[in-house]
Structures are given as structure tokens and as C-alpha cells.
Amino acid sequence: MTTMDDIMTAFTTEDPSSISPSPTPEDDYEYPDLLCDRASVREFRRLYEPPLFWMITLVGGAGNLAVVWIYLNFRRRLKTMTDVYLLNLAVADLLFLITLPLWAEEALHGWSFGSALCKVNAALYKVNLFSSMLLLTCISVDRYVVIVQSTKAQNSQVERRRCSRLMCVGVWLLALLLAIPELVFATTTEGSSQEYCRMVFPPSLGNSTKILVLSLQVSMGFCLPFIVMAFCYRVIVAKLLKTRNFQKHKAMRVVLAVVVAFVVSQLPYNCVLVMEAAQASNMTMTDCEEVKRFDKAGQVLKSLAYMHACLNPFLYVFVGVRFRRDLLQLLRICRCQPPASKSKLSSTTRASVMSDSDTLQALSL
Numbered sequence: 001m002t003t004m005d006d007i008m009t010a011f012t013t014e015d016p017s018s019i020s021p022s023p024t025p026e027d028d029y030e031y032p033d034l035l036c037d038r039a040s041v042r043e044f045r046r047l048y049e050p051p052l053f054w055m056i057t058l059v060g061g062a063g064n065l066a067v068v069w070i071y072l073n074f075r076r077r078l079k080t081m082t083d084v085y086l087l088n089l090a091v092a093d094l095l096f097l098i099t100l101p102l103w104a105e106e107a108l109h110g111w112s113f114g115s116a117l118c119k120v121n122a123a124l125y126k127v128n129l130f131s132s133m134l135l136l137t138c139i140s141v142d143r144y145v146v147i148v149q150s151t152k153a154q155n156s157q158v159e160r161r162r163c164s165r166l167m168c169v170g171v172w173l174l175a176l177l178l179a180i181p182e183l184v185f186a187t188t189t190e191g192s193s194q195e196y197c198r199m200v201f202p203p204s205l206g207n208s209t210k211i212l213v214l215s216l217q218v219s220m221g222f223c224l225p226f227i228v229m230a231f232c233y234r235v236i237v238a239k240l241l242k243t244r245n246f247q248k249h250k251a252m253r254v255v256l257a258v259v260v261a262f263v264v265s266q267l268p269y270n271c272v273l274v275m276e277a278a279q280a281s282n283m284t285m286t287d288c289e290e291v292k293r294f295d296k297a298g299q300v301l302k303s304l305a306y307m308h309a310c311l312n313p314f315l316y317v318f319v320g321v322r323f324r325r326d327l328l329q330l331l332r333i334c335r336c337q338p339p340a341s342k343s344k345l346s347s348t349t350r351a352s353v354m355s356d357s358d359t360l361q362a363l364s365l
Helices: 004-011 025-030 039-073 075-079 081-097 100-109 114-148 150-155 157-178 180-185 206-241 247-251 253-282 288-306 308-319 321-334 342-352 359-363
Strands: 019-021 186-191 194-201
Touching (some): 039 308, 039 321, 081 114, 081 157, 081 308, 100 114, 114 150, 114 180, 114 194, 114 206, 180 194, 253 308, 288 308
Parallel strands (some): 019 194
Antiparallel strands (some): 186 194
């Protein structure tokens, strides 16, 4: 005989960002997957997530802290809008990375940090998700203006830098606005003798609210920004192909690599969210084993999505010539090595200064 504890245990969600309505006994017939025992999914999460999340936190934290340090200490590098956006991107990643140890602890021992921190932790992921995509969209639009409308960009550098700061403020405010559902509905819930942090809607709201929130995340957090970026880079590539300066193609590598890495990491997980919305709408999966396979696949793709927070610094180091120079200078400072000769330092400084009047310098990080 199935008890309420069995139902709550089966219903407990393994994904901290997943969304489920609060079940009641009279609604059992509407949720046939409630009777599916997902203990194997929880065990998979317990073994899989903690070491991976800690690795992402340590590697991504070190890399993004280096990015922030370099940008703040080499203030000349903030002369372009892209620099301002990339600095904010690193800050967004750091805010997200501080939440992963809490999710790792929940995977091992359940959530023991209270409902308030549950709301904050769930919201920070969404703030990072939306702000990252919107900042990458801003970068794409800025590169479009610099290359396709180079004369206009050169004549309005001061206004554009001021605009970039206003855009960053707007991005953060919009990301916070889109994270309101997490602040409202994320809470702790009991399951399998442990508490978990997850989204819980009142029964009166039902699955329609879950579908709405998932649709908002997919559309605003991926589809719309991706459409804008695809348009901008299609025009940029067409413009560059008409030039004979092939160094400009190399200069595009950093920004393109950052965008491609984010899309590759986020697209599979957004497909999972679309399938979750379909499941909430018409229960497309009713077989228990199929549900458990989907949950495990979602865990893996969710981790792939989280890894974007530690990818960007490595893209800067291995692709960005100027960033690599500044990183070597940072390492020399950390090792207390004597500075480079005056002539060499002067040459490096000139190479590091970014100017939108030169398209190559504007794109090289």
C-alpha cells in the first residue's frame, strides 16, 4: 500500500532548478509518476554531483577571480564596451559559483540551510543564467556596431562606453526580475527523511505556472538572445569575408569562442527544460524507468550547463593574446619577479591598450 511518505519521496526533485506543484492525495490520479520510486536517481546525484560541483567551484573561482583582478588592475583594458561586459560576466559567474557547494551538500545530506537561503541560492542560478546570456548578447551587438558600422562606432566611443555601463545595470535588473519566481516559490520540502530545496507551487496554481516559468527561462534565457547573436555574427562574418585583413578573423576567436561555449553548454539543458514543460503539460512520460533515465540525463546536462562558469577564463587564456600577456604579468607579480625592461613593458602596454578605432584591437582580448 502506498503511503503519503512514499509519494513525497518519489516526488522529491533532484534538480534544484526544477519546478513541481505541491502534491495532495486527491491529485494522485493526475500525477502517475508520483508512484515511481526515484531512489536510484537520488543515489546517482549523491555520487555524481558533489565532486563535479566542487571541481567547477575551485577551477571556475580561480579563473574568474583572475579575470576580475586583471580587469580592475589594468584599467586601460576597460576602454571598450566588450571589456565592461566581460568583467560583469566574470562577476556573474563568481556569484553563481558560490552556490554550488550548497547544492553539493544537499546532494549528500539534504538541505539544512533554511528556506531563506534556499530562495537565494535558487535565484542566483537564474540571475547568472539570464545575465550571462544578456551580456553575451550585448557583446554581439557591440561587435556588430564596431565592425559593420565602424565609422559611427569611432565617432561615439565616449557615448558608447557610458551606454555600456547603463546596459549592464539594465541587464542585472532584468535578470533579477526574471529570477522573482525562485525568490517566491523556492522553499524546503520533506522527502525520504531529508529536506530538499526546490520550487513548490500552491495546488491552486497547478502545472500552468510551471509551464509558464519554464517557457520564460527557455525563451528569455536562450532562444531570444541566441537569435540576436546569430544575426549579429552572421553579418559580422559576411563583413569580414570581404576584407583582406585576415588578422581580423583571428581577433574574433575570443568572443566567438565564449559565445559558442555558452551555447553548446546551455542548449542541451534547455532542451531538457522544454521536455519538462511538455511533461507537465500532457504527461508524455508515464513509464517509471523512462522517467528515471530522463532524470539522470537531466542531471548530467545540468552539470554541463553549470560548467560554463569555469570555461570563459580558459578561453581568454588560450585564445586571447592580450589577456594572456596580462595573466603572465599577474603571475610575475605573484612570484615577486622583477618587472620587464622599460622598453619591453612599454611595448606590451601599447599592445594591451584597446581602442575601438582599430577593429583588430577592439576584438582582441
